[in-house]
Amino acid sequence: MDLGLKDRVYVVTGATRGLGFASARELTADGARVVITGRDEKRAADAAAALGPDAVGAVADNADPDAPARLVATARERFGRFDGILISVGGPAPGAGADNTDEQWQSAFDSVFLGAVRLARTAAAELGEGGVIGFVLSGSVHEPIPGLTISNGLRPGLAGFAKSLSDDLGPRGIRVVGLLPARIDTDRVRELDALSGDAAASRAANESRIPLRRYGTDREFGRAAAFLLSPAASYLTGVMLPVDGGARHGF
Numbered sequence: 165m166d167l168g169l170k171d172r173v174y175v176v177t178g179a180t181r182g183l184g185f186a187s188a189r190e191l192t193a194d195g196a197r198v199v200i201t202g203r204d205e206k207r208a209a210d211a212a213a214a215l216g217p218d219a220v221g222a223v224a225d226n227a228d229p230d231a232p233a234r235l236v237a238t239a240r241e242r243f244g245r246f247d248g249i250l251i252s253v254g255g256p257a258p259g260a261g262a263d264n265t266d267e268q269w270q271s272a273f274d275s276v277f278l279g280a281v282r283l284a285r286t287a288a289a290e291l292g293e294g295g296v297i298g299f300v301l302s303g304s305v306h307e308p309i310p311g312l313t314i315s316n317g318l319r320p321g322l323a324g325f326a327k328s329l330s331d332d333l334g335p336r337g338i339r340v341v342g343l344l345p346a347r348i349d350t351d352r353v354r355e356l357d358a359l360s361g362d363a364a365a366s367r368a369a370n371e372s373r374i375p376l377r378r379y380g381t382d383r384e385f386g387r388a389a390a391f392l393l394s395p396a397a398s399y400l401t402g403v404m405l406p407v408d409g410g411a412r413h414g415f
Contacts, residue, residue, distance in 0.1 A: 168395035170195030172247040175235045177201045177226055177283065180211040182350045183300055184252035186386035187393075192218045194390055197243045199235060226253050226279030227271075232286035248393055249287045251280045252300035255352055256314040258359060264314055272314045277322055284329060284340075293337030296393050299326050303346040303408055311359060323404055330402035339401035341392045346408030347371075349379040375410035 174191055178184040180202035188198045192215050200215070201224040202208040208221030220242050224231040239246040256272030257264065284297050291297070303309065305323040308316040323342055330340035347353055347370050357366040371377055388407050391397055406412045 165396065167194050167391060169390065169393075172196045172395075173198070173239050173243040173245045174247060174393060175199045175201070175239055175249040175287075176252065177224065177235075177250070178252040178254055178300075179250075180204070180207040180221075182252075182254070182352055183345060183348065183382060183385050183389075184250070185211055186382035187250055187252070187300075187389035188219065188386075189215060190383070190386035190390040191393065192216065194394070196390075199239045199242065201231075201235060225275070226251070226283065227274040228279075229282060231279075232283045235283075236286060236290050246287075246290055247294070248291065248296035248298065249283060250298040250300065250389060250393060251283050253280065255302075255312070256318070258311050258356065259313055260311065261313045269314060269317075272318060276315075277318045280322055281325060284326075288329065288333055288338065291338050294395065294398070295337075296339045296341065297326075297329065297333075298340075298389065298393050299323070299342040300389070301326075301342050301344050301404070303344050303406060303412065305342075305344050305404060306406075306412055306414065311356070326404075327402050334401055339398070341397070341400060341402075342404040343385070343389055343392065344404050344406045344408065344412075345380070345385055346406070346411050347374065347379045348385050348407065349381055353379065373411060374408070378409065380407060380409055 176188040179188045179200035188200045197218040201222050203225050205223045212219040212221035257268045302319045304316045304319045357363040360366040
């Protein structure tokens, strides 16, 4: 299936590893060009080099108010156009509701929530018909995840913002979509499994609750992201796609 990605240009934030990198890899594999971001210059450059000539690395922190305009400008300067953005950010600090500090909440709000809102607003002002704004959120949008109170608090609100934005931008032909990963086999998820003290047992217990009886791969997630961002999904907007092996039982 031709996704129609050839020569389209996307910004993918938080893409030096994990789900952001996997998404950028699948976009470039189908012919797109990407600006990938990370907070460390060397890691951003190394990740872009791993993707080849259709990728460029840029240093950016989602919490930086100046980052959105700079990233859109980089896309246009390096590749001549800007067709969309996938907003991904590392998960906030784990912890129970009584344990997380004000500082942890503020840091997460600035990067996970407000930073994403700024990126989306800037993209919306710069995109034309056929443009797309994507969010990498979490299964916690629908159901809280034990031990991730900050994420449980912020991700649903961001999903609500994304849905509202899809209504606002739909008449301009700009789509807004979200992905809700659950247990995807990444460093972040392996770290969460280890919090229990027995990572193998935690993983086995989690897999037993997934209808497909396994964690997803980053490549599977990346393919889902590439499809949602592509012209092949041109009539999909305002949707939140669970990428969870069937773990969510509601509709």
